[in-house]
Amino acid sequence: MEQRPFSDTSYNQFLNEEKLMGSRCKGCGARYVPPRPICVQCHKSEMEWVEMKGNGTLAAFTCITVAPTFMVAQGYNRKNPYYSGVVDLDEGGRVDARIEGLDPAHPESVKVGMPMKVRFLHREGVEPKETYLAFEPA
Amino acid sequence: MQKRRKLGRGVAIVGAGMSKFAMFKDKDSKDLFAEAYREMLASVDKGVDPADIDALYLGNFSNDYFAHQSHWGPIISDIIGHAPKPATRTEGACASSALALREGVFAIASGFYDMVLVGGVEDMSKRTTEEVAEGLALATVPYEGRVGFTFPGVFGAVATAYFAKYGASREHLMNVTIKSHNNAPLNPKAQFPLSIRDMMNAKMESMKKKGMPSPEWKDEKAFLSDPKANPTVAWPMHLFDCCPISDGASCALLVAEEIARNFTDDPIHVVGIGQGSGRGFHASADMTYFEATRYAAQEAYGLSGLTPQDVQFSEVHDCFSIAEILHIEDLGFFKPGEGYKAVAEGATRLDGPKPINTSGGLKCKGHPVGATGTSQIYEVWTQLRGKAGKRQIPIKDLRIGGAHNLGGTGGTCTFTILERR
Numbered sequence: 036m037e038q039r040p041f042s043d044t045s046y047n048q049f050l051n052e053e054k055l056m057g058s059r060c061k062g063c064g065a066r067y068v069p070p071r072p073i074c075v076q077c078h079k080s081e082m083e084w085v086e087m088k089g090n091g092t093l094a095a096f097t098c099i100t101v102a103p104t105f106m107v108a109q110g111y112n113r114k115n116p117y118y119s120g121v122v123d124l125d126e127g128g129r130v131d132a133r134i135e136g137l138d139p140a141h142p143e144s145v146k147v148g149m150p151m152k153v154r155f156l157h158r159e160g161v162e163p164k165e166t167y168l169a170f171e172p173a
Numbered sequence: 174m175q176k177r178r179k180l181g182r183g184v185a186i187v188g189a190g191m192s193k194f195a196m197f198k199d200k201d202s203k204d205l206f207a208e209a210y211r212e213m214l215a216s217v218d219k220g221v222d223p224a225d226i227d228a229l230y231l232g233n234f235s236n237d238y239f240a241h242q243s244h245w246g247p248i249i250s251d252i253i254g255h256a257p258k259p260a261t262r263t264e265g266a267c268a269s270s271a272l273a274l275r276e277g278v279f280a281i282a283s284g285f286y287d288m289v290l291v292g293g294v295e296d297m298s299k300r301t302t303e304e305v306a307e308g309l310a311l312a313t314v315p316y317e318g319r320v321g322f323t324f325p326g327v328f329g330a331v332a333t334a335y336f337a338k339y340g341a342s343r344e345h346l347m348n349v350t351i352k353s354h355n356n357a358p359l360n361p362k363a364q365f366p367l368s369i370r371d372m373m374n375a376k377m378e379s380m381k382k383k384g385m386p387s388p389e390w391k392d393e394k395a396f397l398s399d400p401k402a403n404p405t406v407a408w409p410m411h412l413f414d415c416c417p418i419s420d421g422a423s424c425a426l427l428v429a430e431e432i433a434r435n436f437t438d439d440p441i442h443v444v445g446i447g448q449g450s451g452r453g454f455h456a457s458a459d460m461t462y463f464e465a466t467r468y469a470a471q472e473a474y475g476l477s478g479l480t481p482q483d484v485q486f487s488e489v490h491d492c493f494s495i496a497e498i499l500h501i502e503d504l505g506f507f508k509p510g511e512g513y514k515a516v517a518e519g520a521t522r523l524d525g526p527k528p529i530n531t532s533g534g535l536k537c538k539g540h541p542v543g544a545t546g547t548s549q550i551y552e553v554w555t556q557l558r559g560k561a562g563k564r565q566i567p568i569k570d571l572r573i574g575g576a577h578n579l580g581g582t583g584g585t586c587t588f589t590i591l592e593r594r
Binding site for chain 2: 043068069075094095096097098099100101102103104105106107111113116117119120121128129130131132133142143145147148167168169
């Protein structure tokens with residue numbers, strides 16, 4: 036199995052490779068996405084990588100019209116809002132993600148609890164490579 | 174379970190001050206802190222020699238980013254003539270000055286100092302709205318900021334989770350906004366001293382003057398439901414769910430309890446202080462409460478021996494309307510899922526059984542983030558001493574008040590309980 040360190044750098048590298056990866060504590064079996072180097076349940080540091088299937092449900096969401104500058108640079112603004120959300124993974128654990136495939140004109144129609152599946156959004160024209168974790172309705 | 178805490182010796186507040194909160198094109202952090210400091214000196218009933226102040230603890234979140242200047246401890250220390258005595262900056266995002274208060278309390282309780290100035294300052298308005306959104310988002314959890322969450326976005330997501338769990342709706346958030354705006358005109362320091370009704374009338378008047386058809390809003394909720402009057406910021410957070418961008422400063426003078434009566438016959442005692450840390454959405458079991466607030470509250474109640482029922486009123490960190498509902502539940506004033514109903518019933522109004530944010534809250538008073546924590550202390554101190562003027566809480570024998578401050582997306586939360594004896 037992978038020998039990469041259990042870090043955000045590794046997590047982001049895996050996203051570039053279109054894999055949603057977490058860490059599992061060899062001591063107590065607790066599972067973390069994004070990965071943690073230290074188990075916050077049993078405080079041991081023996082971890083192994085686990086790949087998530089990328090299925091889950093929408094736990095919370097927002098549709099953002101006043102965007103920070105790095106999102107404005109990607110074309111988002113009052114006229115072109117975007118969704119961010121929180122997704123509960125089927126295997127357990129919860130991740131922050133961009134949410135695609137929802138109508139930005141009708142956030143009132145979006146329902147918490149909707150089934151979601153993973154999608155990897157590769158940011159255009161940036162070096163080094165950057166990939167956003169995203170989900171869309173399943 | 175937490176260990177039971179205790180202070181080495183008691184600490185009291187004998188003076189407090191705050192600048193007006195607003196967007197100032199021509200005032201910077203030094204100007205604003207000087208304003209707060211002068212009011213603090215004048216508020217000490219029997220007077221104080223500024224040379225007796227042993228140390229300064231100053232909360233500031235991110236003037237580094239907002240004003241392109243860091244290291245504000247000694248800068249502020251110099252402007253008030255305190256240098257070369259020590260000045261320490263505390264940073265806990267929007268809870269920065271509550272941490273300054275806490276450090277000041279510890280410094281006196283330990284016996285090291287007898288008199289400490291604590292305060293906070295932030296100068297935000299020289300940036301564009303987008304830049305401020307990005308500056309504040311520096312205090313989100315990294316995984317949140319990276320996928321585009323802004324502060325309003327995080328609280329918008331919290332609102333969708335709360336709505337789904339408890340059946341609340343946007344209308345319940347409007348109750349918070351309307352209540353805060355009813356208190357604000359009574360606070361001369363508030364950035365928006367206008368009720369929603371005042372603003373509706375002003376808007377209709379201006380439309381009429383321009384010869385345009387006047388909108389027909391039957392009440393405040395119709396106004397708040399009109400997307401032209403109240404546009405979306407981060408669904409379901411709209412403009413009137415969000416605190417403004419503000420500049421301002423605030424401070425309080427702490428002394429050892431045993432010398433408090435040298436300065437005033439009416440000192441206000443710091444009986445409970447608590448602080449907790451949060452983890453962010455990805456590690457939260459439930460997004461409808463702030464674990465850090467519950468921890469801070471437990472610590473403050475444990476130290477004081479008081480219960481949520483004993484706290485007669487409180488300032489809480491209503492950076493967004495939904496936040497106020499979560500806080501009044503997390504602090505134990507109302508049961509989980511019951512906060513929005515209590516607000517709807519008027520329980521948190523100025524004349525209700527549990528007044529919340531009599532200052533107008535962050536929403537109307539303004540939220541210069543590093544100054545907010547000690548400005549809440551200023552409000553509670555003023556209320557407990559019966560000097561809040563038109564917004565004085567009409568409860569007889571007002572003795573105990575609380576101040577809840579939240580930093581980031583719940584990463585740092587504090588709760589402070591003050592008592593008049």
